[in-house]
Amino acid sequence: MGYIQGADRNQVILLPDTLDDYVGGDNEVRAIDAFIDSLDIALMGFKAAPAKEGRPGYDPRDMLKLYMYGCLNHIRSSRRLQKEAARNVELMWLLKKVVPDFRYIADFRKDNAKAIKEVFKAFVKLCNRAGLLSHESVVIDGSKFRAVNADNKSYVSSNAKKVLLDVEEKISRYMKELDETDTAESRPGALTKEDIAGVPDYPERRNTQLTEALERMAGSGENHICTTDPESRLMKTRDGIRPSFNVQTAVESENHLIVHYDVTNECTDWHLLGDGIEASKAALGVENLEGIADRGYSSDEEILQCLLNGDTPTTHPNKGEKSRMFRFQKTDTEVTGEMLSSKDKDTLLLCISAGMLPEILQRGDVELEVLKRREQGSNLYLDKETGELVSYAEMKAQGGLEKVPVEVRRDPPLQPYFERDIEKDIVICPMGQTLFYAGLGHPNGKKDPPIRRYHRLSACLKCPNKCTLRKRRIVSFKEGETRKEEAFYEKARENRIVRKTSHRFKVITLSEEESSWDEWVILRFYPNQQHLRKRNTVAGHPYGTVKRWHGTGYLLTKGKLKAAAEMGLSFPAYDFRRVINLLGVKGIMEMIMA
Incomplete structure (x- = not known):
């Protein structure tokens, strides 16, 4: 039995009369075309009016369609996008057989960095109007994306000094070998002076690079620097310490759509929880919101500010504890009803210090307690099981110091x-x-x-x-x-x-000022443990999809603004695919046309 045979290349065939016949009614490129055409690109910041003189440029809508299609089909390179535009039937239909040059494709992303992020915001608004976004909670998370900066172009102040000493030692050794070569008798196979003279060139260049990097770090006050992309930072990743950007996302908890993203050069997520919640509220159009995050966002200052805003910063408390605790000095401030209903943070802090819980914090997950010092000069200890603060004597009596x-x-x-x-x-x-x-x-x-x-x-x-x-x-x-x-x-x-033998108690480290207080006001916040368990099922999927499916574990552009534009093309594509999986192509077309 023979193999399956193809058609004869010389056989005359009848192709469809129009290009539109090649693209089915349920093809996703029709949804891409409808969405991009519905945007007011001039309002977003794209150059919408064509030039009156010179060679005509390409329509920004066509460029957005090209990039959206590329992100949905694993194509990031501008050269590959140009190649696909010339041979891919779907792209021929989408761009009406326009084939932009690869340089123009790359420059479009670079020159329209701010406007591209507006495309992402427009799709989020579209999903919000269609009722696809939950207004109750978002999951906030961050991931490191490799920057356009080689490892050997990144310098740490402490390590650069050691490397500089090693380089200087190598240069001295080579110079010594040059002198020995001058005085030694030539013998067969021995290195000549000309052979050794070229060896110190690289150490000399490296010496100059290290010296300049140390001077720049001394001038900026930072302990590390990346020279190729100065806006990137050395960050801890799965592959070690690498030059990267910290990309933050907020994913709504119902359909797992990304509602906000930001590109930062913060090495940790410590102070980024409040910004993520505020940006998500603006995207969803709500007054208050729950932001669910991991232990990396456990800044007490950030969590307290979120609580005072009326939001719910759901993060893990310290290990072995059930709540997050804030301490204030007890004052005798007279609190009025107007102060309790206020939204001014300074006024709310005055109410808390007076031992009164403001209306914005009168909810089931917040408690307030006034505590008096029981022993002068004694530290306070937190009972992790009950959440109570006890003195040294009480801790000792309950077996907190027992050892084996x-x-x-x-x-x-x-x-x-x-x-x-x-x-x-x-x-x-x-x-x-x-x-x-x-x-x-x-x-x-x-x-x-x-x-x-x-x-x-x-x-x-x-x-x-x-x-x-x-x-x-x-x-x-x-x-x-x-x-x-x-x-x-x-x-x-x-x-x-x-x-x-007992790890039940934890010492509360008091500052000099707190040690002089006779009364404390203790504010406790109990995060929802059930919501924390669901966090991993929501936060990890977008990053895994974007990094593996879109191939964007590394960036192609330099600088925060251009990196934000690059991510602003990947994240709308993720949301777009997600909505297609939820509604189908016809459903998303109806949503766009509504």
Whole structure:
């Protein structure tokens, strides 16, 4: 039995009379065409009027259709978009056989960065009018997207100094080899002076780059810099520390559509919760909203500001706790009914400090308590089980200090101390492992520049004779200190290692000002644990789809504004595909035409 045979290439065939016959009525390109044509591109900021002189340009609508189609079909490169426009029947129909040059395609995205984000907002408004968006809650999350910046074009102040010393050492070694070559007798196979003379060229260039980077960091006050894309930052990703942008999204919880996005160079999500909730409220047209986020958004200051706005910042409390707690000094301010119903944040804080809960916080997940000091000079301890604040004596009476001995077997170390090399800014541990700088010390919760911390998790995890019962050891050095004795091994040999049996209590670190208070007002916020469990099912899908399906795990443009334009093409495509899956092509066409 033979194979399936194709048609004869020389056979005369009858093709459809019009290009429109090649595109079915349920093809998604018809929905793309209808949506882009419905936009007021002049109001969005695109150049809508054609030029009166010179060579005519391409219609911005055609360029938007081309990019939307490319994002929906895994095509990002401007050269590939040009190629597809010349051979893809769907694109021929969509662009009416217009084939833009790849340079014009790339420049369109670069030159219309602000306007492109308006296209995303327009589609969100369209979905909102169609009733596809939930007005109750959004899930806020962030993900790192690789910037257009090579790793060796990124510099950290502490590491750059060490690399600079190594480069200078290499240059000195090469210079020495040059001198030795001059004086040594030539022998067969030996390197000549000309061979060695070209070797120091790269170290010299590297030396110049490092010196300039250190000067720029000293002038800007930052501890790291990226030279190719100065607006990007070194961020922790799954692939290690890489030059990246932190892309924030807010996804509504019903149909999982993205309602807001932003491109930032913040290395962490710590202070971005309030901005995400405010932008989502504007997109949805609501007064108050619940923002669900992970532990990365656990800034007490941000959460309190969201509560005072009447919003619900649902984030995980600290480990082992059920609520997030805020402390205020008790005052004797006279509170009026007008103050309780006010929306001014300063007025609301006055009410709370007076021990009165404002109307905006009178809800089931917020509690207020006035606490008097029970013992002068005593720290406060949080009972994680009950949420109560107790004194040192009460904590001790309930077994908070009980310890049991732990049998630990350790061999004698290579050296009984941690040794710090100030010049290279590293520390050698008792087992000979190298620990790296990990930031400033935080005694009493405040950064202290003279104190420097060092650790290395990978070394501690593999160490068979480590000096701790925890996963890693963090060691701090004061200014000028070079050696720190380690008594863990001696204690282990004498069976003096103990471990707490109860982790029920947590010490509350009080500032000097708080230590002088006789009365506190405690405000507690209890996040909805059920909503936190649903967060992963909502937040992860858009990023996974955009990064893998659209292929946008890395950026093609430099700068926050241009990166925002690039993401402003991927996210509408994600929402567009999502709505097509929900309503079908005919449904989305009816939604656009309504």
